[in-house]
Amino acid sequence: MKKIIKKFYGIDTSKVIQIDSNDKMNIGYGSFNYKIISNKKIFLLKTYKLNRRNLNFVKSENKIIHLLSKKIKKIFPQIILNINGEQLTVIKEEKTIYRMLSFIEGKFLSESKHSYKLFANFGKVFGKINKELIKIEDENIESRKIEWDIKNLNWNSKYLDYIKDVEVKKLVEYFLLQFNENVLPNNFNLRESIIHNDANDWNILVNKEKIIGVIDFGDMVKTYLINEVAVALSYALTKKENLFKWISKFLKAYNRSIKLKSVEIDLLYYLIPARLCTTILKSSFHEKEDPKDKYITISKNGAIGLLKKWITINPIYFQNNIKKELKIPIKKRPSNLDLIKKRKKYLSKAYSISYKSPIQINKAAFQYMYDSIGNTYLDAYNNVPLVGHEHPRITKSAQKQIAKLNTNTRYLYSSLTEYSKLLLKKFPKKFQKVFFVNSGSAASDLAIRIAKTHTQNKNIAVLEQGYHGNTAQGINISHYKYSGKGGCKKKKNIIELPITKTNNKNHIFKSNSELFKNAKRKIEEKKSLCAFIAEPIVGCAGQVVLPKNYIKELHPTIKKLGGLYISDETQTGFGRLGKYFWGYEMLDKVPDIIILGKPIGNGHPMAAVITTKKINKSFENGMEFFSSFGGNPVSCEIGKSVLKIIEEEKLQKNALTVGNYLTTKLNQLKNKYKIIHDIRGMGLFIGIEFKKINGIPATKETIYITNELKKQFILVSTDGEYNNVIKIKPPLCFSIANADVLIKSLEKIIRKLI
């Protein structure tokens, strides 16, 4: 090496240090880099494999550095000519290209203290660079296609399975999908330019609060101009709090040279995580294939940290704030008042809206919901998106199937039987048949119809405060509805059974055995029974857990009168309870019919009824069962994905861990604040009951707390006979950190209240 340097550059070298191998595993362009120390000066020698593509690219790289150096002084490496006055030394026998550059001394951005001033300078320098680059044409760069171009993000999805951490993987999948949904359709609305494309913090040299060097133009491509900013910020923002301040310092300075467009700001929200995804995907691959190469995975952890923060940022917050800073007009959203007025015009007043000041919701991701003015809400309430709002795997399975076929069960398609088999595997062997419908209400309606057909009886035992659906039958069997406002009282065939936590003075039982006796007696007042329908934890009653022996005690009576036991797992099923996959498991009695709804499709309207071979036999009486949409191929694909995600992301275990943690913390609050009367539930299905010192339900206070939590950007709801119970039933990806946020806010509000 020293001889070559002497021969071609006339430099006496005292030391040659290999400093890194730039992207050596990338198919395509890559170089070996050496620090050359001579008596007087330090140089950087880059060597490339000799082939036409490399030769052309290196020539273009030199050309661009030369052009930029004319406009922006002293921050780029100088090209050192060989003794023949050439920019490149090509040694054919060695199949190598040699390229000598001046060595810029300084600290890397990654090793320097960051300040807002430095960020502004960073933005200014890249604004100036981009202002020049946008004018340059170069065939070699323009024809280049590499995995590090954000535009080609989808190429890297082939590395998804190299990501071993399921939480990281789902975030990467989410932002990949967001890129496809938001960026790609705007492909032709985005300005293109040659960009440096690698403003990572190991390519930027700093002296105090100034950028003094920009190196490594080896990733240059022609792509969206805004990608330059996305790349720079995707590295520079790691490990930072108050992201928006840093972003705005960079962008305001950048914008002085290149005026950013509204669409570029809108999409920057998706392009930053897109680059983070590229980093994570490529480094996960390299980690496996080349574990010794630290350089290649150097940015991975920072990228993961930033991606986890990014998911908590509402895109509208990001977009509007930057636009405000850059004086770009912001599109107005409809006001709440306007939307409420329209709702009143077109919808029945029977519809309710949550909160005194309702939320205009715009988008959601996992346990976060984004409103239309930029707030991010922590969702501690919505149990329908069981595996998380807009989980990318659910979206993709729906998109893929709906683009192919969506039809009904009168045709043959394998997803129907595949899904049925997978679902039935989750139950004891005696459950061999499944019926698919589209809502919990339709499922409970059908469950009762099946029970009626099988038993030929009509009396139905229900629980106080139980809710099973909005159909005529659903209302008839829902004490919560028929006994409430606008209800038409109990039908003759309905037997109302008491539950434990009740404020009804006539129903205060000294012991569980008294409660069981009372319930038994009520059933025995009838001569026959069609069904007893119950939720294992009565949601609308305010998460009231049935006593362990409740069903066991009633079961002989139910059977004696010929009835079936129906468990409504619409709320409690699919692992939410942590300890149990299905709620009925905790009651030690296997039902005859099981109702599934809500989380079964993670938000897609689907539901099911599960029953035994024998009961189904009675239902096969000649009348066809048909549901136009129940069990359609799209629903089946979604259902399959839900089951798979619960397993892969260990969501039942998370419900147990986070649920136990939350319950412990809530009990600590209960011991501190008398207004908290009871903490109940199981896993991530929790109720907090509030009562005044005199034992009266603290309804007003409960509603106040719920509204205050909303002001702190946390979503919960109230329920129970007296609306004095806060219900917590978040998506199962709710984390310990999320639980801490909830507890902290709740305590703050309670303190203010008392």
Ligand code: PMP
């Ligand atoms: N059963 C239970 C226990 C429910 O909580 C609900 C919905 N809240 C239903 C049935 C009805 O489900 P859907 O709203 O999907 O019709």
